[in-house]
Amino acid sequence: xxxxxxxTTGGTIASEPTDEGLAPSLTSGKLAAFLGGLATExxxxxxxxxxxxxxxxxxxxWQCIARTIAREYTKYDGVVLTHGTDTMxxxxxxxxxxxRNLPIPVVITGSQLPILHPLTDGVENLRCAFAMASxxxxxxxxxxxxxxxxxxxxxxxxxxxxxxxxxxxxxxxxTIDANGLQLNNPVxxxxxxxxxxxxxxxxxxFLIKLxxxxxxxxxxxxxxxxxxGIVIEAFGAGGLNFVRRDLITKxxxxxxxxxxxxxxxxxxxxxSDFTIYQAxxxxxxxxxxxxxxxxxxxAVTKLMWALGKTDKPEEIKRMFTTNYVGEISIP
Numbered sequence: 001x002x003x004x005x006x007x008t009t010g011g012t013i014a015s016e017p018t019d020e021g022l023a024p025s026l027t028s029g030k031l032a033a034f035l036g037g038l039a040t041e042x043x044x045x046x047x048x049x050x051x052x053x054x055x056x057x058x059x060x061x062w063q064c065i066a067r068t069i070a071r072e073y074t075k076y077d078g079v080v081l082t083h084g085t086d087t088m089x090x091x092x093x094x095x096x097x098x099x100r101n102l103p104i105p106v107v108i109t110g111s112q113l114p115i116l117h118p119l120t121d122g123v124e125n126l127r128c129a130f131a132m133a134s135x136x137x138x139x140x141x142x143x144x145x146x147x148x149x150x151x152x153x154x155x156x157x158x159x160x161x162x163x164x165x166x167x168x169x170x171x172x173x174x175t176i177d178a179n180g181l182q183l184n185n186p187v188x189x190x191x192x193x194x195x196x197x198x199x200x201x202x203x204x205x206f207l208i209k210l211x212x213x214x215x216x217x218x219x220x221x222x223x224x225x226x227x228x229g230i231v232i233e234a235f236g237a238g239g240l241n242f243v244r245r246d247l248i249t250k251x252x253x254x255x256x257x258x259x260x261x262x263x264x265x266x267x268x269x270x271x272s273d274f275t276i277y278q279a280x281x282x283x284x285x286x287x288x289x290x291x292x293x294x295x296x297x298x299a300v301t302k303l304m305w306a307l308g309k310t311d312k313p314e315e316i317k318r319m320f321t322t323n324y325v326g327e328i329s330i331p
Contacts, residue, residue, distance in 0.1 A: 002077040002134040003043045006032055007068065009061070010052040011084030013111040013122040022114060024051045024084070031082060034115050034123050035130070042130060045076070054084025054110075057091060059201045059304065065091070066098040069106060070197040078133030079106045080126070085156055085164055088142060092151035094201070094301035096140040096325040101195045106140045107133045108151070112162055121145065121162045131181045132174060139189035139325070141173055148174035150187060152298045152327035155268065168268055169293040170326065189325050200308030204228040207300055209266060210235055210247075219250040223257055228311060229303040230259060232288075233266040233296060237273050238280035248282045255287035260307065260316040264291030264299050271329065287313075289320045291328075298327045 008014060008031060010024030028046035032039055049068060050061060069079055083091055092108050099106060109129040111122030129143040140151035142165055149167040158164045167173075174183045204227045208218070222230060232251075234240050240263070242248040251261055263283060265272040271293035274280030284290070291299045306319045323330055 001041070001043045003045070003075065004130060004133050005069075005072055005076045005079045006044050006046045007065070007079065008046070008048050008082045009050045009054075009057065009065070009084075011054050011082060011110045012113065013082050013109075013115050013125075014051065015114045016116060024053060026115065028082075031115060031126070035126060038127060038130070042134065052084070054087040054091075057084070057087050059203050062091060062094050062098070063199050063201065066095055066197060066199045069099060069102070070199075073102060073104055076104060077136060078104050080129045080133050081106060081108045082126075083108050083110050085110045085112065089154045089156055089165070089295070089297040090301055092140055092142050092154050093295070093298045093327070094305060096151040096327065097302060097305040098197065098199050099140060099195070100198060100324055101138075101191050101193050102140075103138050103191055103195060105133050105135060105137050107143050107148070108141065109143045112160060112164055128176055128181070131176070135174075135181065135183060137173075137183060137188050138191050139173070146176040147172050148176075150189070150326045152325050153295060155295050155297060157268070168295050169270065169329065187326065198305070198309070201304045202228055202307035203304065205231065205300060205304045205307065207231045207233070207296065209233040210240065213245065214247070216245050216247050216250040219247075219254050223254060223259065228259060228307050229316075230254065230261045231291070231296065231299045231303060232261065232263045234263050234272065234283075235266060237265060237276050238263065238283065238290075240280075240283050242282055248286050251283065251288055252286035255313065258311065258313060260303065260313050261288045262291050262299050262303055262320060263288045264294055264296065271331070273331075289317050291320070292331065294328045302327060
């Protein structure tokens with residue numbers, strides 16, 4: 001019988017109606033009870049970390065989750081973590097980096113409807129998460145709507161639909177159908193050394209989505225606010241404006257001041273390539289780092305993780321040309 005650590009952090013799946021709307025309140029024990037007879041197939045240990053709406057899950061909570069798993073993992077065959085859907089992709093991405101080379105699965109799930117609702121998707125998502133956690137496949141995953149996604153490739157794409165998450169620029173890690181849970185082995189992360197908790201993070205990272213007419217002086221403001229990293233969602237394959245409102249010159253100044261600037265695409269699918277157009281080549285000459293086909297969530301959390309290890313831009317650039325947990329395809 002597989003030993004599974006079941007950790008809860010709140011979210012919709014654990015929510016009940018209040019005078020102010022849905023709020024998380026159910027414990028891990030109450031959630032586990034909804035597994036019914038399936039619970040007898042696992043040796044489940046429950047732990048309640050938080051009862052938070054996931055909009056309130058921040059770097060401090062990420063560190064608490066990672067440290068809890070690092071402290072307990074040797075006792076278990078897998079971990080199931082329930083979490084609100086709104087920031088689940090950020091948590092899945094950052095845990096992928098912080099728990100790199102963990103030898104057991106960590107499977108994150110939640111629901112779009114509270115588990116107390118008669119039409120909830122929470123029970124099925126829990127069942128799928130426990131099934132994935134019992135496979136022994138190392139890595140951090142999101143299990144949702146009978147699909148399993150690499151943690152650093154998951155993106156929430158729907159606000160209410162049960163098919164809430166997509167695996168962006170990467171096949172599913174596993175799918176569930178009439179044949180049961182089918183692992184996609186080429187996608188699964190490979191353990192490449194001994195596990196060591198890597199939980200240092202920088203919260204001095206800012207995300208900007210470019211819009212036509214954006215005032216370049218925003219980068220001066222970020223310098224004054226002592227930000228250490230910037231992630232920019234650029235246009236298309238890698239466009240940044242330099243006529244009339246010159247972003248390129250401001251980015252070069254930021255890089256010269258020691259800020260690491262990672263640029264990816266606003267487009268959800270396919271990769272950025274800043275060598276195609278003049279605007280992109282100008283950006284590369286200014287010293288920015290390409291994000292290629294990374295999700296925004298992975299780019300932001302990888303930069304937070306990288307800056308927790310070093311503040312040297314050249315080392316940050318090297319880390320962004322390294323694929324650690326399946327988060328990036330290097331051309």
